[in-house]
Amino acid sequence: MNTYSRVAGTGSYLPEQRVSNQDLVERLAKIGIETSDEWIMTRSGIAARHFAADNQLTSDLAVKAAEAALMSAGCTSADLDLIILATSTPDHLGGFPSTACVVQDKLAAHNYCAAFDVQAVCAGFTYALAIADAFIRTGSYKKVLVLGAETFSRILNFEDRTTSVLFGDGAGAVVLEASTEPGILATALHADGSQRDILCVPGRAGHGQVHGSPFMTMDGPAVFKLAVKVLEQVAHEVLEKANLKPEQIDWLVPHQANIRIMESTARKMNMSMDKVIVTVHEHGNTSAASIPLALDAGIRSGQIQRGQHLLLEGVGGGFAWGAVAVKY
Known part of the structure; x- marks a missing residue:
């Protein structure tokens, strides 16, 4: 009998500090940077985003989401065999100890379950899901x-x-x-390191100092052009693997980077935006968190129902991209 991986539960968490476009306009004005709510909305579809408090770490946000997902799945941290955390902003410089290990401790998952981080930026969650699916299908783990x-x-x-x-x-x-019933139907992952410079944090740590910029830099037009191209390609690839046609997809749950990218992807897939889960207006681009945030929002709103077919996809720095076909 074949073993499959099934979505048993989902959860999400947004920090309490909601920052509207107007809040950001006022903040930027104080340092001489001009922008407007209209400028932001027109180019991205974003109306607000949430910022973590100064004393909140990435692991703290992850624990809140994990607790909600465990409750949704009807299990506890003691039931977990493995924790995989996708992030580009780990708790610790150098990425260790891994933020997944910190989450394991904060969840009191003291059964020595395996835990590790995955770094594929905005595509990180699709990579993490594909890895978890492979572990479960081979029988290595039962609950991830x-x-x-x-x-x-x-x-x-x-x-x-x-x-x-x-x-x-x-x-x-x-x-x-x-x-014993199919859940994750197919996955497809890709990367192109030659495009790494169009979206990156170029700084490097060495001898106690940061050499280069510690801030993210992005060539917006180049990223947009590449993202639209590869998202269409990987969507068709994973649907072919899953033996599905675009019209059989009930919901597209994309990485919430930019409303224009999502609209372009839906148009190329001949899908109505009515079949796209959109949270970018309230969440902004939360990188590796954006797909599971959107997925949980779609499930908790009642839009996504058991038995429906979902297409999850994301693209980010690296350059890395991936897609996952799911029967929820």
């Missing part, structure tokens, strides 16, 4: 907590209005469990 969590506000240069208005903080989580 998959997280996407970010505190991107910590790496934003607020003197650069082209990036500082786009990103926010948050966390999303999924509990995957072994099942």
Whole structure:
């Protein structure tokens, strides 16, 4: 009998500090940077985002989302065999100890379950889901907590209005469990390191100092052009693997980077925006957290129902991209 991985529960968390476009306009004005709510909305579809408090770490956001997902799945941290956390903003410089290990401790998952981080930026959650699915299908693990969590506000240069208005903080989580019924139907992952410079944090730490910029930089037009191209390609690829046609997808749950990218992807897939889960207007771009945040929002709103087919996809720095076809 085949073993599959099934979505048993989802959860999400947004920090309490909601930052509207007007709040950001006023903040930027204080340092001589001009922008407007209309400028931000027109180019991104973002009306607000959430920023973590000074004393909140990425792991703190992840724990909140994990607790909600565990409750949704009807299990506890003691039931977990593995924790995979996708993030580009880990708790610790150098990325260790891994934020997943910190989350394991904060969840009191003291059964020595495996825990590690995945770094594929905005595509991180699709990578983490694919890894978890593979572990479950091979019988290595039976219950896996998959997280996407970010505190991107910590790496934003607020003197650069082209990036500082786009990103926010948050966390999303999924509990995957072994099942005899198909859940995750197919995955597809890709990367192109030659495009790494169009979206990156170029600084490097060495001998106690940061060499280069510690802030994120982005070539917006180049990222947009590449994102639209690869998202269409990977969507068709994963649907072919899953033996599905675009019209059989009930919901597209994309990385919430930019409303124009999502609209372009839906149009190329001949899908109505009525079938796209959109949270970018309230969340901004939360990188690895954006897909699980949107997924949880769609489930808790009642839009996404059991038995429906979902297409999850994301693209980010690296350059990395991926897609996952799911029967929820």
